[in-house]
Amino acid sequence: MALRACGLIIFRRCLIPKVDNNTIEFLLLQASDGIHHWTPPKGHVEPGEDDLETALRETQEEAGIEAGQLTIIEGFKRELNYVARNKPKTVIYWLAEVKDYDVEICLSHEHQAYRWLGLEEACQLAQFKEMKAALQEGHEFLCSTEA
Secondary structure, eight states, rough: OOOOEEEEEEEOOOOOOSSTTEEEEEEEEESSSSOOOOOOOOEEEETTOOOOHHHHHHHHHHOOOOOGEEEEEEEEEEEEEEEEEEEEEEEEEEEEEEESSSOOOOOOOOOOEEEEEEEHHHHHOOOHHHHHHHHHHHHHHHSSOOO
């Protein structure tokens, strides 16, 4: 059976709107272990939790952002399937916007750094093609709707 994890693709919009869509920045966290990969906050589903509860709990644990500081964007949910540490893994992501552009990020021991990045930079840091695709799809979704 595949490992199951859930997370939030967290973004913010620059305060001064521009003509292009570089006003959207994504939050990526750098893992403290392994290959020090960059991903949005995510983690394993615990017994009795639903997927979105997991995503919100993991975001609070890993980045210090509480559910009340976020707006979940309706209509966007992506399931990534890949192999991690020789085991199949499923990760479900939702899009979530921080209500405060300058929200404080407080990392757990699981991460050593964080960055707010435009789409191109975020895709460069997110080494895995599935994660790049999810970021691109999220960006397209935000740019194609008045979310």
